[in-house]
Each structure stands twice: as structure tokens, then as C-alpha cells.
Amino acid sequence: MFIMLPPGVRDFVGEKRRKLLSIIEEVFRLYGYRYMETPALEYLSTLTEKGGEEIKEQIFYCEKEGLRFDHTVPLMRYVRDHPEIPKPFKRYAIGKVWRNEEPQKMRYREFVQADVDIIGVKEIWASQELLEIAEEVFRRLEIQPIIRVNHKAFLLELAKDIEDKGFFFRTLDKIDRFGKDWVKQELEKKGIDGEIVDRLSKMTLEDVRGYSEKAYEDLKVLGRTFDPFLVRGLDYYTGELFEFGIEGVNVSVGGGGRYDGMFGSDYNVGISFGVDRIYDIWEKEFPPKGLFIAWIKEKEFANEAASFFRRHNIPTELNLQERSLKKQLEYASKHYRWVAIIGPKEAQERKITLRDLAQSKEETLNLDEALKKVS
Known part of the structure; x- marks a missing residue:
């Protein structure tokens, strides 16, 4: 009898995956981050405390518990339950997470994320360090990344007169998949002026100043490529946003942002690497050793x-x-x-x-x- 794996999961054999994880972890440790490991199972009340309907649909349910869908929620549960932790608390976590969604190319139901977060620092320098870490990881992997940034303060000001902000942001987020014309048509179906897409296409970082001085100053310090169409997890993030891509790959391989206030913790920011997606495109070969x-x-x-x-x-x-x-x-x-x-x-x-x-x-x-x- 031939037994297949369930869809969206897979086996790994050999050095490549272990080497990839060791490179990422080495960079995290070089920047002074502490290793952290949390259980795969969390109470559903914890997993759903911060997140929209989309997240709730992706959880693998186990009676009153669920499998973690990222490393951030378990981190914040730990921070909430241990108020004595000295701040800043800089930790990294590398491990499997699970999302109950339809498997597609480079989209799995069980996959590894490598996260690094800073708790207790409000200054933009925390985000700057995280982006430096991302660049160092990709440098060691010999991958040329595309790092894009945006800011929630800018996006909220941009959409201040739009009634259905959720629809607006979800539609903008699909521009890489469907193109500008499709986005304009979808917005106009809801009575939103499609010309906003053209304005965003021409927008520079200097233009952000007219919407939010805070966003402009933060993004200026970060000094990375400003992308006005970068919209990710706005029910989750509160400030600067990041996304990591690779030329020719139509999915992100990582990202993150600031998520102040989660579980009562004032200042929080982090990034995450999609290890499985990086593994899929990483062309390094490792000859047998020993x-x-x-x-x-x-x-x-x-x-x-x-x-x-x-x-x-x-x-x-x-x-x-x-x-x-x-x-x-x-x-x-x-x-x-x-x-x-x-x-x-x-x-x-x-x-x-x-x-x-x-x-x-x-x-x-x-x-x-x-x-x-x-x-």
C-alpha cells in the first residue's frame, strides 16, 4: 500500500535545509538576539485575540486549542505573562507554523518561519537594525533581495475619506498579481476613484510628507525602497511595514513591521523569513561531507x-x-x-x-x- 503525504506538507533530507537554517540563526545570534521556543499548541482565545477573519479561517483547530500560525502571537502571549522580562527583549524563533489554507506553488500548510523581534523599543532604530539583519541574511545566502517599506500612518491618511478601508487596502494589495487596470476597475465598482492608483504609481517618499510627517521621518531613516502599494496585515501592524522579495519570484519571502499595543505591550517590531520559500529558490549545492x-x-x-x-x-x-x-x-x-x-x-x-x-x-x-x- 502506497501512502502519500497530506497536501501542503513535505519531507526534507540532506544538508541544504539544515545549512539554510544555520545561516539564518547565526546572523540572529550575531546581533544579540536570544533563542526562544514556544509550544505548537496555543489556546484559541490567544490565537484569535489579535487578527482578522482571514486568520481565524487559517487556524488548525484542536477542540479548545489550535496550532500556531506564526511566532509573533506566542511571543506576545509570553511577554504578557512575564512582565518581569527586562526590556528591550530581543528574541529569535525558528520553527514550524501551520495554516489551514489551499496549498499552491510555494504556499504550504506546514512550513518554517524564522522570526526576530524587539520588544520595548519605540525608536525607528529598532526597525533599522531588523532590516540590516535581513540584508545580512540574504548576503550570506548570496541572494539579492528586494526590500520594500511603507507606513500605516501614511496609508490611513491616504484612505481617510474612503468608507470601506478594508476593501480598499485588500484591493491595493493585489496589484502585483492582477495589475493596475484590474485594481482600478475593482475600486470603481465600489465607488472609489480609480485615479488614486495612478497617483500612487507616481508617488515618491517626499510626497509622503503631505500625508504624515511621522511616516515620512520614519521611512527616511530606514532609507529603503518606498512602495506605496505595500499593504500587509493592517489589522495587525501599527507603523512601519516591510516586505522582502526576490526578482522573478511572485511571492514574498519575508517581511514584518511594527505592531505596538499587541497584548498590552507598548512597543513591538519584528521581521519573519519564509524559510520554505527561500529554500525553494536557493540554488546553493552542498557536496557530501565526511x-x-x-x-x-x-x-x-x-x-x-x-x-x-x-x-x-x-x-x-x-x-x-x-x-x-x-x-x-x-x-x-x-x-x-x-x-x-x-x-x-x-x-x-x-x-x-x-x-x-x-x-x-x-x-x-x-x-x-x-x-x-x-x-
């Missing part, structure tokens, strides 16, 4: 050799089956560059035949000599 020890009739010395390499921090896999050398080498070629071959002659001389599968070369060496080769 070595495989193949042996014929000499498992005792093979065990000794494996222990030697492991003591020197070389990932080492030891053959555990009675099988031919040919079968062992076929297996090793799928996972390793280096193979240590041990037969009666090698065991007697306390040496190994070290084969480089990438170069199709081999030589007989003692363990110390082999260590220098594979290190």
Missing part, C-alpha cells in the same frame, strides 16, 4: 578507524552489513566524496586506502595522513 568506511573481513580495524575520525570531528559512516565492496562503493558514491577502504592488507599495516570519488583517485595512507586529506 567519509564512508568500507571493509572486507576487517570490521574490528574499521571500527577503530571510524572512532579515530569521529574523535577528530569528521562525520563518518561505517558499513554495518555483510556485503560486497562493489555494493558498499555504490552506496558511498550517493552520499560521500571520500571512502576509506579496509581489507586484510590495510588492517595488517594499520592503514586505509583512501579513495576520492570526485577525482577518481586513491592512495594508501595511515590514519593521521588520511585525516589531513579529508579535513
Whole structure:
């Protein structure tokens, strides 16, 4: 019987995903953020305390609990329940989240988010640091990001005379998918002047000043690309907004913003990376590391050799089956560059035949000599 995975989830094998996560975490730690881990399950009352109807529809329900849909709500629940935490509280979280929505290309129901947040700082410099972190992550991944910013104060002033602000912002948010003409038509169906789309298309950061001095000053400090069409989570965010994209990819790979007042916490700002989406477009390859020890009739010395390499921090896999050398080498070629071959002659001389599968070369060496080769 062939059993498939449920839609929107997947398996991962190999180094690429682990390496991606380690790069992101290393940057977070370099900036002084503390690791935090929260339960997958939260009370529904916690998950729905801050969020619109769309969020409620995405929750996986488990009686009175639900699976977390992001790392921000659990963070703010923790901050609320631990008022003694010294501020600023700078934390990062990397882990799975779940959203009960229709799976699509690069849109999953179970996926990993990597978040970094600052609690207790009202100054715009907190956001500036977070964007620096984002740029450093992408630099280390050798990805050229598109970082766009906007501000809720500007958007609210822009829409002050529009009755159905929610519809207006949701429609603006679809401009990348459907284009300006479609957005204009949808707005006009609701009696909203479609020419606002043309005005926004020509707008510069300097124009923001005429709507909100606060928004202008904040965005000027951030110094990133101003996008008047950037509208995300306005029932969630309260100030500056960020989104991370990649040229040629029609979905965001991260973003964030300021969410002051959530769960009673005055000043909060954070960013999140969509690890699965970055994984999908990351073209880095990681050649196999370590070595495989193949042996014929000499498992005792093979065990000794494996222990030697492991003591020197070389990932080492030891053959555990009675099988031919040919079968062992076929297996090793799928996972390793280096193979240590041990037969009666090698065991007697306390040496190994070290084969480089990438170069199709081999030589007989003692363990110390082999260590220098594979290190």
C-alpha cells in the first residue's frame, strides 16, 4: 500500500535545509538576539485575540486549542505573562507554523518561519537594525533581495475619506498579481476613484510628507525602497511595514513591521523569513561531507578507524552489513566524496586506502595522513 503525504506538507533530507537554517540563526545570534521556543499548541482565545477573519479561517483547530500560525502571537502571549522580562527583549524563533489554507506553488500548510523581534523599543532604530539583519541574511545566502517599506500612518491618511478601508487596502494589495487596470476597475465598482492608483504609481517618499510627517521621518531613516502599494496585515501592524522579495519570484519571502499595543505591550517590531520559500529558490549545492568506511573481513580495524575520525570531528559512516565492496562503493558514491577502504592488507599495516570519488583517485595512507586529506 502506497501512502502519500497530506497536501501542503513535505519531507526534507540532506544538508541544504539544515545549512539554510544555520545561516539564518547565526546572523540572529550575531546581533544579540536570544533563542526562544514556544509550544505548537496555543489556546484559541490567544490565537484569535489579535487578527482578522482571514486568520481565524487559517487556524488548525484542536477542540479548545489550535496550532500556531506564526511566532509573533506566542511571543506576545509570553511577554504578557512575564512582565518581569527586562526590556528591550530581543528574541529569535525558528520553527514550524501551520495554516489551514489551499496549498499552491510555494504556499504550504506546514512550513518554517524564522522570526526576530524587539520588544520595548519605540525608536525607528529598532526597525533599522531588523532590516540590516535581513540584508545580512540574504548576503550570506548570496541572494539579492528586494526590500520594500511603507507606513500605516501614511496609508490611513491616504484612505481617510474612503468608507470601506478594508476593501480598499485588500484591493491595493493585489496589484502585483492582477495589475493596475484590474485594481482600478475593482475600486470603481465600489465607488472609489480609480485615479488614486495612478497617483500612487507616481508617488515618491517626499510626497509622503503631505500625508504624515511621522511616516515620512520614519521611512527616511530606514532609507529603503518606498512602495506605496505595500499593504500587509493592517489589522495587525501599527507603523512601519516591510516586505522582502526576490526578482522573478511572485511571492514574498519575508517581511514584518511594527505592531505596538499587541497584548498590552507598548512597543513591538519584528521581521519573519519564509524559510520554505527561500529554500525553494536557493540554488546553493552542498557536496557530501565526511567519509564512508568500507571493509572486507576487517570490521574490528574499521571500527577503530571510524572512532579515530569521529574523535577528530569528521562525520563518518561505517558499513554495518555483510556485503560486497562493489555494493558498499555504490552506496558511498550517493552520499560521500571520500571512502576509506579496509581489507586484510590495510588492517595488517594499520592503514586505509583512501579513495576520492570526485577525482577518481586513491592512495594508501595511515590514519593521521588520511585525516589531513579529508579535513
